[in-house]
Amino acid sequence: MNWRNVKLILAREVRDQLRDRRTLFMIAILPMVLYPLLGMSFFQVTQFLREHPVRILVVNPPPAGELPPLIDGDRFSGTLFSPGDNRSADLLRVTSQSAPQDASRGADAWARQQMLEGGYDVVVSFPPEFALRAKAAIEPLRQDSGRPEPELDVSVYPNLARDSSRTAYRRVSDVLLKWRDELGRQNLESRGLPITAAKPFKIATHDVAEKSQHRAAAWSKILPLVLLLWALTGAFYPAIDLCAGEKERGTLETLLSSPAERLEIVWGKLLTVMLFSIATAVLNLSSLALTGTLVLSQLPNLGPPPTLAFLWLLVALVPMSALFSALCLALAVLAKSTKEGQYYLMPLVLVTMPLVVLPMSPGVELNFGNSLIPVTGVVLLLRSLLEGEYLAVLPYVPLVIAVTVACALLAIRWATNQFNSESVLFRESERLDVSLWLRHLVRDRGPTPSFAEAMFCGFLILLVKFFMSFAMRAPQSFADFVSLVAITQLIVIALPALLMAVFFTSRPTETLLVKRAPFGMPMAAALLALAFHPTANMLQAVVQWVYPLDDQVAKTISQMVFQPDSIWMLLLVIAVLPAICEEFAFRGFVLSGLRHMGHKWTAILVSSLFFGATHALFQQSIVASLVGVILGYIAVQSGSIWPCILFHAIHNSLAVLVQRVIGDAGQRPEWLQWILRDAPTDGMLYHWPVVLASACVSTAILYWFHRQPYARTPEESLQEAIDHQSAHWMPG
Amino acid sequence: MIHVRHLTKHYADLKRGKIVALGGVSFDAMPGQVYGLLGPNGAGKTTVLRILSTILRPSGGTASINGYEVLTQASHVRHQIGFVSTNTAVYDRMTAWEMVEYFGRLYGLEGETLRARMEEIFDRLQMNEIRDMLGAKMSTGMKQKVSIARAIVHDPPVLIFDEATSGLDVLVARALLKSIAELRDQGKCVIFSTHIMREVEKLCDRIAIMHRGHVLAEGTLGELCETHAQPDLEELFFHLIQDHDYRHAIVPAG
Incomplete structure (x- = not known):
């Protein structure tokens, strides 16, 4: 440059x-x-944001006299506020009403009507003969005998959907609590007890922040x-x-x-x-x-x-x-x-x-x-x-x-x-015409899908899977789990890719890489899956350490692995079916289309991100995306889907088998203790030397794949020619 | 100087499907020559010129300018050409002087060399009056002069004019054609696309008549009229187009 x-x-x-x-x-x-x-406006607006008075309707208020004063005219009693705080008292305008509520209607409906018709923010309703019942309630205390009466209910009706009613509710609650304290204090005094008998301490908050x-x-x-x-x-x-x-x-x-x-x-x-x-x-x-x-x-x-x-x-x-x-x-x-x-x-x-x-x-x-x-x-x-x-x-x-x-x-x-x-x-502004576009897709189909069709397929799978997750209930049994996986894999993942390959490409088998793999590639892919397992296991553990799994989710996964009696059915559902369906979709259709970008690695990365995103849990998605890169590389280097399916099936099978068959430390053979250890939280891990060896062998096998010749798309060949020219041209 | 062989360009279009913009175009243009690409709209003239200017990549075939391949030696090619596009393409918020100076520097000119070259161009194209005028305030003729000045500031051996007279009034178009003729006289290889036959007759030494991505005929005006037994360019043009459409079973519009 x-x-x-x-x-x-x-x-x-x-x-x-x-x-x-x-x-x-x-x-x-x-x-x-x-x-x-904004600063000026803030001060201008502040005056409008000052606290406004709220209206309270108090039904059947207790009469002044033997109880502490609650209401004084159209305000709550000044004794319920801090000395000299007249403003707080002024913010609560009280209307008292002795009339009994309409018994034919529910209390809530009656209160709502009062608020609507009378313009009240909150309605407070005392039970009939509150004063008498409040006095009666402390009689057993006075006589040192019997059981105290049950607590009296004072009903407060706010409309919490309205801001002004929420404010009124907060203020009136403070007042009622203060009045209740007063009443309690009076009761204790009548028995000769200090207030500290009921409130032995106060909470004094000292903020240490500067x-x-x-x-x-x-x-x-x-x-x-x-x-x-x-x-x-x-x-x-x-x-x-x-x-x-x-x-x-x-x-x-x-x-x-x-x-x-x-x-x-x-x-x-x-x-x-x-x-x-x-x-x-x-x-x-x-x-x-x-x-x-x-x-x-x-x-x-x-x-x-x-x-x-x-x-x-x-x-x-x-x-x-x-x-x-x-x-x-x-x-x-x-x-x-x-x-x-x-x-x-x-x-x-x-x-x-x-x-x-x-x-x-x-x-x-x-x-x-x-x-x-x-x-x-x-x-x-x-x-x-x-x-x-x-x-x-x-x-x-x-x-x-x-x-x-x-x-x-x-x-x-x-x-x-x-x-x-x-x-x-040099994009032209185009009128959107869906029928024209669909006709174009079928009429002008190429041997393999275009970049746009590959991206569309990837997003379609993600979208359908997203809505499916809401439409289908969480599996309650292993049978439910099998149904869920089968529907997801066959209908959501494989079907769109297969249909698009048939309708939108002229060579579906070439698109889906359905052809014999070069000699040795399937074997190498199988070996790679075996060798890579300890590394994948460690990656999974690291991801779960960074983003821990919810306990309930971990328990559900564990149940799904240990619950079914038939291990073959488990392997079919977790290993074989996803290996076939996901490989045809992501390494077949999606990767084939993305390779028209002309950048092999970008195509592999994007297809593996789609693959990762289809996994339900974020923690799974990260590891799946990494595994997707390896699968994508195998697909490109071999030009065949079969080594990918083999790798995928073995990779998933090992994950299940290791947990299920040798996950129980008590039943684990002695020699396995040299390879495996229990994870600090859940599951099991390989010892570090095993992981290191796994990474080395995997790298060696991947290097072998790297050494194999592979078929480039026309775009990749052109890009290589241009890169080669750019690298060798010096500005003169 | 310019050698084009079997040049093809394909792209996809929603309405028409896979479009063959160029279906194997070949021609040669030499120094001291104005080579005219004549054709109706959609003939592929702009595509050829964009490929020669390294703006587009060909789908197949080869094209070289002064010995450099447009696909693999694009950087070299760009130093050999000056490109004037259909629209006058000037920056609204730059003066004429600033624009020409900017492109001069991009072509590697600096200091006194650049200044002397710019003074010469501004004198020759009579642009001194608009030296400090912003692009937004210029008339179409002024903008076209700036475009030419910008294209020739580095004194390239090849100049590419893509429908450069399109939308210009008669006076400005005439001045532009005069400038192109002067460039030819200086030994430049000029490639000039248009759909106006009078301009071709007046200016071009050799002509390629293009239609639907193909060169239908190529040579001097005299050679072409003689070979196809037509009295003038207009008759020759319609004869070739109709003949091509008839052979490809395409009913011409209108």
Whole structure:
């Protein structure tokens, strides 16, 4: 890559964007005015947010006299509030009503009618002759004999669907509890007992957090959100202008015919988008900090943001901007016009927002599992850093950096591929006509499925499986389990792939790789499955250590393995059936279509992700995706489905057999103790030397596969020729 | 200079299925020559020129420019060509000077060499008045001048004009044709696509008449009229098109 060209493109794009009023408004003017305006609006709106009085209807209130005072005119008694707190008393407007409720209707309906007709927020209903019954209730106490009367019920009717009623309910509950305490105190005094007899202690809360920690905790929830939201927004609009805008103006063709390579164009544009993404986020943060310092410092619990916070935010901003910029660039180049480009923002936001908002949920903290989730890991890391928990987060920093950098690199790769795709760069706006499209699929079918058909098949399987999981009840017995697996494998996974192979391709057998495997390949695949088992077992254990299985789920899985009497039936359902159905779908139809991309490894990775995603549990999906990569590689190198089915069947069989036959330590032969050990939680593990040997032998067998010649698709051959030419060409 | 052999390009279209945009196109164009690609809309002219400019990849066949293969030596090829597309394609927020300078630098020119070359081009194309004018404020004629200046800033031996007169008024189109003739006189190999026969008659030394992805006839205007026994280019054009459609059992529209 010629960095001089990248610099030239970068300089031009930056100058171009700085001359665009819309961009300047988004990155500079909007942040400068947004937060001061929000701050001003906050104080303006505050006056409307003051607490408003609520109306309470008290039915059959106890008369003043022997009981502590509850109601004083149209207020609750002042004795029930802190001394001098007249405001709290004023917020509760009381209407007393002695009339008995309409006995012909239910109490709830009557209260609802009162609230509707009288405009009350809460209705409080005392039982008839409350005072007498309350006195009677403590008589046994006075006489030191007998059993106390059962508790009296005071019914409170709020409408918890309404905000004002919820507020009224909270306030009136406080008052009633205070009045109950008063009544209790009076009862105890009448017996000569102090209040401490019923309330031997008070709970005194002493918050050990310093004020700065409260401040940091509050800002740690706001700042990462603002940072990432604006980094995304700041990337999107320049990306649209730089790609879709260039298509619209007709300048893209000119640029593509210049000496700048596609990769240089992508990097020039990417760095421009990144620059504007960072600038937008920084300006927003600066404006927020200024507003926070000047305006929000007036509030008791939210002072200005800590200065050190900005350092961490800036460090995190660079990789996040790179990720968002590459994603925006790849999406924007799909658009034919800037108008069309705007529509692509929403899906990107919909995918990103849950990842940004997830860390705001209570109880979600930075741990090994969360640090592996893109975007979420960064937000959690930032939160912890802003709260000053440096030592606690230190182990996760490399993980978060690795995941973020890997995602950014993948996104950049995607953007580069988009710029290399003629169908993307010169896409025509097409009218959507489903019948025309279906006719095209059948009429113009190729020998193997197209990339789009492969992706469609993958998503169709996932979608149907998703709805199936709701439609079918959880298996209660092994027979249910067998039915569920059979329907899923045959109808949801295999059938779409087989039907699409028949209708949408001219050579279904070639698509599904139904042909004799080269000599030795099935044997090698079987050996690989045996050799790989300890490694797969360890991978599964590591995944379950990072993302532990729910106890109930683990128990259900265990039951399914140990419950059936017939091991052959178990093997048929768990090993043989999935091996056949999933291989025809994912290594057959999906992989055959994806290989038209021209990149063998990308096709294998995408097909294995589809394969992984069809597994019910997230923990299973991760390991299945890794196994899917091996299966995909075997399929490509052998050009036949049979070694894949063999590997798959043996792999699954071993997982079942090891748990079922030798999982019980008591029945395990002595010699197996040298190989296997019980896992710390559940199941069993291989000893480390066995795992190491397994990994080495597996690598050796995979290397053997690597050495075998394989049939390339025309796209893969062309891509290899181009890569070869690029690698050997030096700019002169 | 330009050697095209059995060039094919296929792609899929929802309505028409698998489209053969080029069905084995072959021709040669030499220095000091304006080579005209004449054909109706959809003939495949733009596809040929996009392949020669390395914007598209061919499905089959070969094409070389100055000895460099477009498929495997795309980077070399791009240094040999200047491309002017159908639309005038200028950046709205850049001045004429900035645009030409930008492409000059992409072609590796720097400092005084670039400046001197730009001064010469701006003088020759009479562009000094629009030197500091932003693209958004330029007329179509001005934009076309900038496009040519941008395409010739690195003094390439091959110039590709893809329907460059399309949408231009008579005066601007005439000035453009004059500029192309001057480039030919300087020894450049110019390849020029159009569907306007008068332009071909006036400008082109050799012609390829294209229709539905095929070259129906190729040679000088005199040779072609003589071989096919037609009095002029217009008659020759319709004769070839109708003959091709008849042989392929296609009823022409209208």
